[in-house]
Amino acid sequence: MRGWLTVGLLLLVPVLSAGKDKDGDRATALKKGIAAGLGELAKWCGEQKLNAEGRGLCDEALGLEPGNAGLSALKEKMAGESAADEGAKKEYEAKLATYGKKLAPLYVELSKQNHPSKDDAVHDGYLVRAYELEPKLVGPVIDAEWRGAQGKKDWERAHRLITGAERVKSDPGRAKMVKEIELKCAEKAPVLKQATGRDNYYWMVLPKGWTPAKKWPVVVYVEGAGCNFLGAIRNFADNQRSDFNCIVITPQSISSTNDLIEQKAKYSYDVGLLEKFNADTLGRLKFDEEGLLQFLADVRKEYNAEDRIYITGFSGGGNLTWRMVFGHPEKLWGAAPACPNFSNSLDLSTAPERETLPVRVFQGDKDQYIETLLEPAWVKAKGICDANGWKNVSREMIPGVGHSTCWDKVVPFFKSIPKK
Numbered sequence: 431m432r433g434w435l436t437v438g439l440l441l442l443v444p445v446l447s448a449g450k451d452k453d454g455d456r457a458t459a460l461k462k463g464i465a466a467g468l469g470e471l472a473k474w475c476g477e478q479k480l481n482a483e484g485r486g487l488c489d490e491a492l493g494l495e496p497g498n499a500g501l502s503a504l505k506e507k508m509a510g511e512s513a514a515d516e517g518a519k520k521e522y523e524a525k526l527a528t529y530g531k532k533l534a535p536l537y538v539e540l541s542k543q544n545h546p547s548k549d550d551a552v553h554d555g556y557l558v559r560a561y562e563l564e565p566k567l568v569g570p571v572i573d574a575e576w577r578g579a580q581g582k583k584d585w586e587r588a589h590r591l592i593t594g595a596e597r598v599k600s601d602p603g604r605a606k607m608v609k610e611i612e613l614k615c616a617e618k619a620p621v622l623k624q625a626t627g628r629d630n631y632y633w634m635v636l637p638k639g640w641t642p643a644k645k646w647p648v649v650v651y652v653e654g655a656g657c658n659f660l661g662a663i664r665n666f667a668d669n670q671r672s673d674f675n676c677i678v679i680t681p682q683s684i685s686s687t688n689d690l691i692e693q694k695a696k697y698s699y700d701v702g703l704l705e706k707f708n709a710d711t712l713g714r715l716k717f718d719e720e721g722l723l724q725f726l727a728d729v730r731k732e733y734n735a736e737d738r739i740y741i742t743g744f745s746g747g748g749n750l751t752w753r754m755v756f757g758h759p760e761k762l763w764g765a766a767p768a769c770p771n772f773s774n775s776l777d778l779s780t781a782p783e784r785e786t787l788p789v790r791v792f793q794g795d796k797d798q799y800i801e802t803l804l805e806p807a808w809v810k811a812k813g814i815c816d817a818n819g820w821k822n823v824s825r826e827m828i829p830g831v832g833h834s835t836c837w838d839k840v841v842p843f844f845k846s847i848p849k850k
Contacts, residue, residue, distance in 0.1 A: 460540040461540065469500070471487055479514045480519070483512060629721075645736050647674075649844065650679045650741040654746045658696065659680050662744075677733060682697055719754070744834075755820070768840060769800075788822050789823040791823075793828065
């Protein structure tokens with residue numbers, strides 16, 4: 431088996447040393463070379479019944495070369511869980527280390543190829559992946575890059591690289607700088623955070639002029655089925671919150687969409703986690719609920735957030751929004767589901783705050799989903815409210831508006847709620 435492995439790696443050399451592929455595109459040649467190496471290792475994984483590992487490698491390779499039919503076919507053959515013995519698992523780790531030494535420099539070079547600014551995060555991801563494959567070789571490179579970004583006050587890139595490196599392998603000196611860079615970045619751009627002790631990820635933006643000397647309101651926005659988490663929080667923080675100077679949180683929710691695998695590029699989660707929850711809608715909501723509760727505890731501890739929050743969710747984001755209304759009314763100042771879906775209430779709280787909690791649904795009367803999906807969802811949710819003590823729940827129909835986040839209604843509603 432080692433013979434074909436060595437030959438396979440050597441086959442990469444002519445492709446990559448040529449400098450450019452037939453179209454004169456060095457980046458394309460690098461991507462093809464890396465994908466070829468990953469595909470070879472994935473093929474070996476399939477032969478050894480290391481199915482999950484093989485699928486992960488195929489996914490990585492297809493991210494570089496999406497049209498590779500051979501990789502797609504190889505992935506399809508590796509369905510189900512891994513069934514390899516311990517010997518094969520140990521050999522896989524050794525082979526991965528061998529491949530890592532070869533592929534990490536290619537990832538580093540790929541990260542440095544010219545690209546439009548909108549792809550900055552993708553290219554920084556190549557560098558983080560190189561560090562993951564070969565920390566000793568790439569460590570000085572990634573440290574130089576985040577320090578250079580810090581020196582230029584490019585806080586978003588500095589934060590992206592330093593946190594990416596820390597997730598791979600923590601370094602005491604680097605860890606000391608994470609919080610400082612994060613605070614600089616988070617007032618200007620979303621930062622990616624992970625809930626303490628959990629798999630859940632979320633995006634966060636701090637208020638302008640954040641200081642630990644005062645308490646800060648929190649708005650949680652739950653994105654809908656499009657899973658545009660980063661774009662959604664940027665839009666709200668930059669264009670919608672205006673003088674409502676609050677901490678903004680957008681969880682990478684898995685209860686808001688249908689096929690998680692189709693949306694996998696939008697998530698920070700491992701494909702294995704998305705596969706696990708893809709057919710488990712009730713489990714998705716529990717995962718999101720528990721993650722959000724931990725997010726809020728973290729934000730209170732780290733950023734002096736208020737104990738109670740405002741929450742809104744658009745479309746499929748209504749599932750988690752309603753879950754917080756029904757499960758944790760004592761943790762909310764107010765809730766404003768926007769053109770929301772509603773699938774399951776789980777357990778109902780008996781907290782007295784449920785009776786006065788302001789809940790207002792905003793619904794466009796031209797919404798294409800209202801008759802088939804959203805009207806029945808509203809009737810179901812309102813029925814639960816009426817039967818179980820939620821007394822301050824209403825719906826506002828917005829003339830001429832379609833399927834919308836309704837920000838021009840949501841933000842004024844939150845600002846109008848008196849705090850007791």
